[in-house]
């Protein structure tokens with residue numbers, strides 16, 4: 001039956017493309033209706049009937065035996081949930097540094113709820129009762145926006161060996177792990193990575209990073225370079241990225 005095979009193949013392709021959704025909703029009928037609608041659209045849907053289970057699945061911190069690496073492309077949260085409510089759940093997911101798109105569902109329709117929902121880091125808010133087509137359309141739009149943003153971040157990222165700097169997110173990873181940089185350290189590294197191999201004198205760095213009104217001395221630059229080396233280099237005393245060019249200044253790479 002070639003037709004069935006093709007349809008199944010298309011469906012599998014869609015599932016891979018459309019992504020995995022976590023749905024946290026305590027009302028069984030709504031939960032099942034949404035899960036069915038999204039599954040039919042080609043999403044893989046995992047459900048939780050209370051906030052605790054939702055948190056467990058979203059943050060992979062609890063006792064569930066889901067394989068490591070279970071990540072969601074979209075999370076749908078009901079506001080009123082047993083144990084952990086939707087707003088707290090949203091807050092906790094964001095606190096983990098997870099930027100997955102979150103859609104909040106609520107029986108309440110007040111402006112305040114909507115604002116609070118968006119303030120705790122939700123991306124969109126839908127008031128019950130809603131139609132399944134509306135829900136599916138919102139999910140699709142959220143996923144599209146998120147993928148677009150991810151793609152843009154990837155395109156503008158500056159890479160050098162195992163260091164990646166994402167200018168729009170003010171984020172740096174070293175060997176695939178996020179590192180914490182101060183705003184000055186970030187700007188120095190961004191300047192260096194935008195001009196590989198270029199030698200910068202201390203005065204030029206002060207001018208570019210601290211501005212012409214800076215009253216301190218050039219030792220400030222050395223201190224920041226030392227801090228950066230401690231965060232970037234495998235062995236800060238033998239730097240491989242941030243190199244000293246004797247008599248001139250510093251260069252990257």
Ligand code: CA
Pocket residue numbers: 025026027078079080081
């Ligand atoms: Ca509820």
